[in-house]
Amino acid sequence: MSKHHSFIDTVYQIACDATKKGIAHLYTEDASLSNNLITINKQKVVNFSSCSYLGLELDERLKAGAIKAIKEYGTQFSASRAYLSARHYAELECKLEELFGSPVVVAPTTTLGHISAIPVIVSDDDAIILDHQVHHSVQIAVNLVKHRGVRVEMIRHNRMDMLEDRVKKLREKHQRIWYMADGVYSMYGDFSPVNEVYELMEKYPEMHYYVDDAHGMSWTGKHGKGYALSQKPIHEKMVMATSFAKAFPTGGGALVFPNKQLAQRVLNCGGPMITSGPMQPGSLGAAIASANIHLSDEIYEMQQDLQENIKYTNLLLKKYELPNISPSDSPVFFIGVSLPKMGYNLIKRLMNEGYYTNIGIFPAVPMKNTGVRFTITRKHTFNQIEGMIEAMAYHFPKVLEEENFTEAKIYQAFKLPLPEEQKAETAVTALVNQSGMKLRHEKSIIYLHRKEWDALLGDRGTFDWNGMKFLEDSFTGNELPEENWEFDYIIIRDLTGKPVLATFLTTTLAKDDMLAPATISMQVEKMRQNSRYYLCSKTLCMGSLLTEGNHLYLDRSSPLWKDAMRLLFEKIAALQEEYGASVTNLRDFDPKDEDMDALLVDNGYFKVTMPENHLVENLDWNSKEEFIKKLSFNSRRHIKKRITRHEDKYEVEVIGQPANEVLNYLYQLYLNVKENSLELNTFTLPYKVFENIAKNPNWEMLVLKLKPEHDTRAIRKPVGFVFAYVGQDTYNPMLVGLDYQFNREYNCYRQCIYRVIMRAKELGLKKVRLGYSATIEKRKFGAKIIESAAYMQAKDNYSMEVLGTMNVLEHHQ
Amino acid sequence: MQLTIPEFCSFSLKSKTQLLNKDGELLFERKVYDKYKVVFYRIYRFYVEMVIEMKNKKVLRIDPVINNQIVHMYIWKLQ
Numbered sequence: 009m010s011k012h013h014s015f016i017d018t019v020y021q022i023a024c025d026a027t028k029k030g031i032a033h034l035y036t037e038d039a040s041l042s043n044n045l046i047t048i049n050k051q052k053v054v055n056f057s058s059c060s061y062l063g064l065e066l067d068e069r070l071k072a073g074a075i076k077a078i079k080e081y082g083t084q085f086s087a088s089r090a091y092l093s094a095r096h097y098a099e100l101e102c103k104l105e106e107l108f109g110s111p112v113v114v115a116p117t118t119t120l121g122h123i124s125a126i127p128v129i130v131s132d133d134d135a136i137i138l139d140h141q142v143h144h145s146v147q148i149a150v151n152l153v154k155h156r157g158v159r160v161e162m163i164r165h166n167r168m169d170m171l172e173d174r175v176k177k178l179r180e181k182h183q184r185i186w187y188m189a190d191g192v193y194s195m196y197g198d199f200s201p202v203n204e205v206y207e208l209m210e211k212y213p214e215m216h217y218y219v220d221d222a223h224g225m226s227w228t229g230k231h232g233k234g235y236a237l238s239q240k241p242i243h244e245k246m247v248m249a250t251s252f253a254k255a256f257p258t259g260g261g262a263l264v265f266p267n268k269q270l271a272q273r274v275l276n277c278g279g280p281m282i283t284s285g286p287m288q289p290g291s292l293g294a295a296i297a298s299a300n301i302h303l304s305d306e307i308y309e310m311q312q313d314l315q316e317n318i319k320y321t322n323l324l325l326k327k328y329e330l331p332n333i334s335p336s337d338s339p340v341f342f343i344g345v346s347l348p349k350m351g352y353n354l355i356k357r358l359m360n361e362g363y364y365t366n367i368g369i370f371p372a373v374p375m376k377n378t379g380v381r382f383t384i385t386r387k388h389t390f391n392q393i394e395g396m397i398e399a400m401a402y403h404f405p406k407v408l409e410e411e412n413f414t415e416a417k418i419y420q421a422f423k424l425p426l427p428e429e430q431k432a433e434t435a436v437t438a439l440v441n442q443s444g445m446k447l448r449h450e451k452s453i454i455y456l457h458r459k460e461w462d463a464l465l466g467d468r469g470t471f472d473w474n475g476m477k478f479l480e481d482s483f484t485g486n487e488l489p490e491e492n493w494e495f496d497y498i499i500i501r502d503l504t505g506k507p508v509l510a511t512f513l514t515t516t517l518a519k520d521d522m523l524a525p526a527t528i529s530m531q532v533e534k535m536r537q538n539s540r541y542y543l544c545s546k547t548l549c550m551g552s553l554l555t556e557g558n559h560l561y562l563d564r565s566s567p568l569w570k571d572a573m574r575l576l577f578e579k580i581a582a583l584q585e586e587y588g589a590s591v592t593n594l595r596d597f598d599p600k601d602e603d604m605d606a607l608l609v610d611n612g613y614f615k616v617t618m619p620e621n622h623l624v625e626n627l628d629w630n631s632k633e634e635f636i637k638k639l640s641f642n643s644r645r646h647i648k649k650r651i652t653r654h655e656d657k658y659e660v661e662v663i664g665q666p667a668n669e670v671l672n673y674l675y676q677l678y679l680n681v682k683e684n685s686l687e688l689n690t691f692t693l694p695y696k697v698f699e700n701i702a703k704n705p706n707w708e709m710l711v712l713k714l715k716p717e718h719d720t721r722a723i724r725k726p727v728g729f730v731f732a733y734v735g736q737d738t739y740n741p742m743l744v745g746l747d748y749q750f751n752r753e754y755n756c757y758r759q760c761i762y763r764v765i766m767r768a769k770e771l772g773l774k775k776v777r778l779g780y781s782a783t784i785e786k787r788k789f790g791a792k793i794i795e796s797a798a799y800m801q802a803k804d805n806y807s808m809e810v811l812g813t814m815n816v817l818e819h820h821q
Numbered sequence: 822m823q824l825t826i827p828e829f830c831s832f833s834l835k836s837k838t839q840l841l842n843k844d845g846e847l848l849f850e851r852k853v854y855d856k857y858k859v860v861f862y863r864i865y866r867f868y869v870e871m872v873i874e875m876k877n878k879k880v881l882r883i884d885p886v887i888n889n890q891i892v893h894m895y896i897w898k899l900q
């Protein structure tokens with residue numbers, strides 16, 4: 009399983025989708041630009057995506073500065089800065105020191121600035137706390153020090169209480185703790201709470217602050233020194249990075265330090281400072297001209313003009329009642345629409361009206377927090393601003409209607425108070441009324457017709473009617489929260505009453521690291537020793553944690569299948585809200601099903617590769633010799649060496665009602681395996697499940713003992729077991745237990761797999777589902793690999809990013 | 822979209838001028854001592870006076886006229 013690959017795949021897919029829809033990877037077609045009008049696909053549009061907030065990019069003085077420097081030094085002065093820099097650098101750095109009032113190091117880009125500074129200023133025994141929304145370029149640089157073993161953690165966005173808690177804890181072990189954040193956040197345009205961070209720096213000597221103020225540059229602060237430094241003078245424990253590619257706007261970036269020594273250290277040792285090319289003379293010349301403007305009073309007039317536009321924009325957004333996610337006086341705006349499909353739709357409509365805006369989408373924001381991101385510059389006129397907002401207000405309800413969405417759901421997705429009480433359930437009703445489909449929702453299998461359920465989903469594994477009854481009996485009325493599941497059965501029918509879709513969902517407390525690499529789960533489990541439910545979320549899941557295979561019956565020949573899926577999404581959203589679930593996981597889809605993929609991604613789900621599942625089919629052999637003969641040469645050798653050689657040493661029993669102490673012992677064997685299987689990290693099953701399995705005629709208990717000559721303990725005990733659910737024509741081993749003391753010598757685990765296949769044959773069944781993990785072993789038995797994809801949706805991606813900050817290589821810290 | 826008087830007043834002279842050009846209706850102009858031009862506008866649900874220095878065409882102030890008598894005087898002149 010490669011989680012990272014799925015992530016790249018999802019990003020790729022979203023980029024392709026947006027490109028296909030004509031709203032991303034576009035080019036301007038104008039021969040030259042003179043204002044904020046641009047031509048895209050032959051259409052003149054007002055540009056609401058420029059980060060050049062003061063509109064200086066077309067200022068004649070900047071152009072002249074660039075031209076002059078190019079005439080003087082050509083297009084590039086090609087030497088490493090460690091050897092020699094063009095004289096323009098010295099001039100620029102001098103002006104920038106005046107501008108920022110502190111020592112400055114100029115970098116070719118902000119990203120390269122981070123990569124230069126962070127590995128130099130952070131020592132191996134420092135700790136880093138990332139704000140959840142800190143810019144990706146900072147995280148790239150942090151990854152470099154993570155591999156040196158630096159402890160990296162993450163807190164929720166702007167949560168100073170959480171920051172203080174972590175600082176208190178980390179200061180026991182670390183002399184320096186860096187809080188890394190953005191000054192102005194590039195998606196929602198909100199700010200780092202600089203004053204509160206300073207208070208914490210005063211309170212805790214270990215705490216330091218690294219702030220990326222790329223979007224704060226120029227439009228605020230004395231000489232346009234940016235948001236962070238507009239709040240407070242630079243702190244002795246602070247480093248600021250900023251960009252010249254936004255409002256400045258010449259290209260390049262800068263690092264601002266509290267003292268000369270630190271600046272010199274980064275200049276001397278920062279990787280890209282030595283090995284990357286310098287800023288081009290053209291950029292340097294423009295930057296000198298821009299710095300001159302910043303050092304004059306003219307900058308304040310420009311800042312004031314921009315503020316007027318921002319004020320007007322905020323006023324109109326409020327009057328038109330658009331979901332302005334983070335109103336502030338920054339020039340970055342985000343209008344929440346929640347799902348990607350709504351974002352595409354609204355942006356396309358705005359484009360048709362002559363306004364170009366950006367989509368704010370995963371991975372920059374969580375999937376369900378998609379929005380229209382637009383920026384305001386000094387060059388916008390009130391007419392343009394009102395035109396765009398009016399168009400948005402006009403099209404917003406149309407998009408809601410077209411996509412069957414409600415405003416209430418948008419506010420919920422962004423955790424904002426509702427403007428008026430609207431229930432997500434109303435969307436379900438609306439969709440049902442519109443399509444003529446009927447949705448049946450039950451909270452227990454007992455209300456559903458056994459024959460129909462089994463006809464739809466009965467042959468797919470352990471979730472036929474009886475299997476569901478067993479699960480309900482086992483996972484209700486228990487003590488611990490993780491042992492009580494919510495069950496929801498959904499059947500959607502067309503007008504004639506024919507089922508188009510059927511599935512069941514369970515909602516339970518699950519570990520966020522369930523699919524993370526085992527080394528990461530190990531670290532999380534350590535934290536859970538103090539806080540049992542750390543990084544656990546209420547998760548709504550298609551199927552359940554104890555069932556495998558495709559849980560969705562969908563009649564793809566029905567013209568209504570997509571509508572039925574949409575109705576399912578609506579119902580899921582309503583359930584999510586009812587249960588307060590923060591993660592939804594729709595699983596076991598064919599990873600190559602492009603239609604389904606597009607539908608799920610459009611509706612705010614992202615794809616994750618699931619662990620491989622294994623199926624043994626064609627049990628059409630007549631003896632074990634014949635079975636072995638059908639395997640590959642290597643597998644035959646393996647089976648002979650590791651399995652059949654030990655076959656006679658075992659006694660295998662299918663037991664009915666075991667005595668209490670036997671069942672208890674089997675539970676211990678299960679715990680042994682559970683402890684060793686962090687690859688799929690779930691909560692331990694309660695003992696009650698074992699009791700229910702013992703009572704249930706659909707389950708079999710296959711118990712393996714070693715013969716007395718091999719098990720010399722005073723009382724002979726099982727060395728392994730398999731609990732399997734016997735389906736219509738499938739054998740489904742679901743739980744395994746092992747005594748690891750014997751496993752190595754007698755290959756108990758492999759013997760279990762072998763016996764399972766033999767047992768299935770004995771019962772005259774057609775298939776064996778061998779489940780997840782242990783691919784190599786299972787393939788030796790001729791198992792076919794079934795690849796599947798899950799689609800997830802998280803209310804926010806905090807947990808996932810926390811897991812992302814953990815070091816896969818770090819075992820025990 | 823309509824702004825209220827306090828909202829309108831929160832803007833700078835430059836912005837108020839922009840708003841008047843965009844959303845206002847010029848109703849009346851008068852000269853004072855040949856030095857100033859006073860322009861009377863209706864905008865949103867109220868009236869404003871713009872005072873311009875004639876010599877350099879500089880806008881000196883733009884304020885809502887909240888005194889009804891003055892408003893009536895203007896309106897009366899208009900009729």
Ligand SMILES: Cc1ncc(COP(=O)(O)O)c(C=O)c1O
Binds near residue numbers: 190252
């Ligand atoms: C907050 C922030 N930091 C850094 C960058 C990257 O800047 P550069 O292109 O100069 O590397 C961006 C770019 O969008 C940004 O928004």
